Amino acid sequence: MEAKLLQREKLSQLVDALLEDHEVVAPTSDLAYGQIRSGAELHLSDNKPTQSLKGFFFPPREVLFESRRTEDGLELVPSSSSDAPRVIVAARPCDVASLPVLDKLFGWDYQDSSYFQRRQRTTIISLACDPPPKDCFCVSLGGSPAGIEGSDLLLTPLRDAYHVLIITERGKALVEKYAQFFEESDEQHNQERARLEDEWRAQVTKEIDADRLREALDFDSGAWEMLAQQCVDCAICTFLCPTCHCFDIQDEGDNAHAIRLRLWDSCARQDFTEMAVHQPRPNHFSRYRQRLMHKFKYYPENFGRVLCVGCGRCIQYCPAGVDITKALERAVEQR
Amino acid sequence: MTQEGETVQTADTKEQEDGYEPKLVAFLCKWCSYAGADLAGGGRIKYPANVRIIRVPCSCRIDPKLVVKALERGADGVLVSGCHPGDCHYTEGNYYTRRRMLMLFKLLEFLGLDPKRVQMSWVSASEGPKWAQVVEEITEDIKSLGPIST
Amino acid sequence: MKEITKKIRKEARKLLKDGRADLVIGYEQGSDEEVATPCFITDVSQVDRLVFDEHCYHNLAKYLVGQEGYLTSRFVAQEKRPRVAIVATPATMRSIVGLIQEHQFARDKLIILGILDGTLVGIEPDVVVGQIEEDQEKSARIQAQVREIEEMTASERWAWWEEQFSRCIRCYACRQVCPFCYCEQCISDENQPQWIGKSSSPENNRTWNIIRALHLVGRCTDCGECDRVCPVDIPLSLLAVKMAGEVEEAFDYKAGADVDAKPALHSFRPDDPDDFIR
């Protein structure tokens, strides 16, 4: 793969240049990615942003259409979404790796046009995790702290500069357009990058055996009830998860003006899947089971890959201190 | 995070000019304050037309959520009014209202809402003039504050 | 701390062995030494999983109540519910006081293995399993921050809170960890009528957070769990502490301090503060 070098101080200059004809999204704090207006706003930290990238493709609140009462009756106005070019800078490789996973769902029997419009208008420059945070388990799921899946360019922080791996044509075009910021890489730098990646991979010790889970997870296992005990259905894991994608359709407003919305939802919620006279998942453990079964059994069965990229947020932010890798082990051991 | 389809509201500064007519929502118990407002009407006592009255059986039916909702939906001020302490038709409803509203007002103030925007009054069935005066004063208060900036 | 762990294990073992409890709710070590996690022991052989250390801050009262709480589960007939013993920090105990006041369960349904820190707790533990130190530094910090906000101008406060609430992603984790959020259905999940817009927008987030704070007035025992778990760092403890102060000042009432008292907003006094009313 072709590679370049980007001097450390030039990253923010590159962002400033990109801002001339792009929206730019980057980590703005330890909490989240956000749209930035200058390279100085880039927030590069050892901590992975609390919230993943998914909201920039699958917004937590998306207006589908508006209705207005006019003299002629009810008027429906479909919502329009922007197609301005956008660059995401310093995205975590795991967040980016979730996008091909989500593509499968949003491009399944129904093509979600607004999702793909956002995918289409976005170029992604990832930044390798140096060092990988302690709760990550991306490696066991085929990812890496310096993974490239989904990215157009991957930045790897070397001792003196960013190593820039050109992954896609789109990435290549960007590098060419902004050639003044980049330098040629050399074998020494390429090797350093490879060595660092190996080092980081070795630091990721938590793991999940996805193949075994796919076989062994059992809907009827007696272990679920016990496993679910600590969980308080808080839904943080699903909201922070880069791959969880359940949504709800809701209306807000009144007779005169209302909007129909698509909102993030969570299988942890008590009213999730609740229907007028029936709730197929009435109790807590059945909701808990659904989350794990969906991620590691149903999704792989439907789409050929697990609904997880090993970002570790669900472990890091779980109010009850639940470790999904341990819970899954117990789910298959104690059935 | 910026999402498509999201509208960001800004304070309409133009409204702050002289022509600004605030919207005031008032929740009145039907035994005292609503009857007091009727009495003001009977006495042809004039007061500003900014107020919209919602009639409830007792001030204790006024859910603090309603006040919050009124503000959310663009009311510039909210008034809660009931019988004087000890005069409640249901003997003690207004005492509960008093506790609830004090807490609501304290919370809203802590969140940065000017205390003049949410007020409470005791207006009895015989206090038509007081009712008119309360509306007059609150309308003035809110006019001087201008719209809530969101 | 080691002593406390020992004492907890000893008491738990006794309770399970004597058949006085079917379930001990406590803490165990999580995936590493810096993580503790609630655990649920039903068998004497498992008692040694129980630990107590500085990572054991979760408010375990949460597990007692609600649709599937051990003492209130709608899925389990009254007579089949377990006899529960619970390892309770002072914060957990204060919540238990509130839950008893609100008739969620009777005092005798629960065996409390209490850990005290000198702060006021309106209930006697069945067994005191240890003594810890009060985190005065934390409460001083929150108090200071409350005062700081109080000193801002109204419009500064408004802007400051709008900024905080703007981050809310409406995950409702604050609600889920709160022992007092045991409603069958939260008002925020209600569609008819819809009190709170479901989506994350400035108005909806503000309304949600105001209503949540209001519903906890006079009940919240300031365990700080909502603040701790909020993934977007909304300083919910400030609201809790501020309102607890107001309740105490106006009504001379402290949540969690008296199991026989009526909750502040379920009662009144004819001479309550009146000077804010026209």
Next chain:
Amino acid sequence: MTRIGVFVCWCGSNIASTVDVEKVAELAADLPGVAYSTTYKYMCSDPGQKLIAEAIKEHDLDRAVVAACSPSLHEPTFRGCLENEGLNPYMLEIANIREQCSWVHTDRDEATEKALDLIAMAVAKVAHNAPLVAGSIPVTRRALIIGGGISGIQAAIDVGLAGYEAVIVEREPSIGGRMAQFDKTFPTLDCAACILTPKMVAVSRNPNIKIYTHAEVEEVTGYVGNYVAKIRLRARSVDADKCTGCGTCWQKCPKRVSSEFDQHLGMRKAIHIPFPQAVPRVPVIDRDNCLYFQRGKCRICETSCEVGAVDFEQEDEVIEEKFGAIIVATGFTTFDHSTYKEYGAGQLKDVITGLQFERMVNSSGPTGGRILRPSDGKEVNTVVFIACVGSRDRAKGVAYCSRLCCMYTAKHGLLFKEHNPDGQAYVFYMDIRAAGKNYEEFVRRAQEEFGVNYLRGRVSRIFEEDGQLVVRGADTLSGTQVEVKADLVVLATALIARDDAVDVARMLGIPYDENRLFTEGHPKLAPVETVTSGVFLTGACQAPKDIPDTVATASAASAKALALFSSDVLTGEPMVSCIDTSLCSGCFACQEVCPFGAIEAVEIRDAMTRENKEVAHVIESLCHGCGNCTVVCRAGAPNLAGFSHEQILAELLAV
């Protein structure tokens, strides 16, 4: 979709002159759910109601908004109108565009905009209205009558005669009240005792009437048809069953006490009946003044009583009785003129009140009917009567006119002249208000036939000079200052609410006005009702009244009570609370805050889990519909019919 009819009333020009009713009706037609909208000059009139009826049929309306006057006036009218057309009467909302719009605003555009808003709110609300059906409530057919004056006596007689039980609770040791203190009554000059005592005897003889004297109502709970009163029977220290009323005890009692009944112009004994015709004729020991109770010695009454009725050990007894209706007949007291410094602030002995004059002039009173100066007991030759003391005086007294003073002052002048035809009587007055049958004639008689001198003007000062009173005032008709040397001055003090009127009002849950007088249900149309159903007013506790008016209101109040008793069940309040048990988590906050004890715990089977759970349940017949439960519940499980969460929120969102 709902089919709402909007009916905008002009109320003649009352609404139409300030609100563009046609425009409002036109715009209201476009509101969501509105199927028809129109205006009419007087919607409450027969043709107006007919118009609504026709519209309901023609446009297949299922609910209505009437934009007119306050719901307190015509809500029942229009509900009836809906009911006649087969709709549920509660499918109606009133938009109050008169009292709360056209009458209080002047700008036509503003008022029109507001009227439309009010209608939009009512439309939004009515869309959520649901048919309501009232339950039924059993009725205890007994009346509690608080106060045993002429008012309470008349009410008891009326209830008793109709065959229902009445219970009089009187604070004093005897019934009779103020009227028993009067000498003669205007304008007929009947002796008060002569017409009152037969009534007192009648109540005491009627088997349907029970009298508790020396007793007070301490607490009232319950609701219409089902009140429970706690009555404290204060210890008389005399066993009423044994006492024969022979009078030996009070003759023998050595302790003399200033008599309240005689307005402190005379004395009574520590064991006493307040006046000779007292009913019951059973004495009471005034323990504060009794030698035995104070010093442990004496017991003369006990030893002198042949039947052994005196019982020093007797204690207060608190009884509980059930009633269907309560008639409040607590009467009045008189204004304390000590605030009138210019009249001697109550310090001049020969300045007395009209009520004191009544006792003085009464032949069984402290002076045996002779008009004497209290200071020295000398015959009175010149007397000055001053009207409006405390009445019509916003600064020192009450703003209202006490209505009776003109009449009783004329009576007093006349009685004085009757006693002392050579004496001089002067009356200082502001206006003479003698509206009543034969009243004006009576005043004329006093002036013309008996020669009472009427001076129109205020008295500015009364002072003592040479052992006589000097009354200085203005005669505005002649425009001169006058000074009258008088032996006696009689002040016509205002009739005011009793000191504890507010406590009574709170106990009964009825409102009172700024003068602490009890507020009637409607000043014109419900003069003896209160807003609390089953509680009625009679006599001067509502406003000053003379005897004929008092008796009339007593009969009116008893007629209202009897109407309640005409059936053994009542139609209940349909606007009551109801708990959605699926939302209830059994915290029972609603039970804690319910002022009426209307919430109980019940066990239900959860629809989803099939297990039992304990939830709150509203006892409809006890619910008054205040809505406290709906607010205290965080989950919104209780909902109030007529003012539901949905209705109020819809109304708010339409603002």
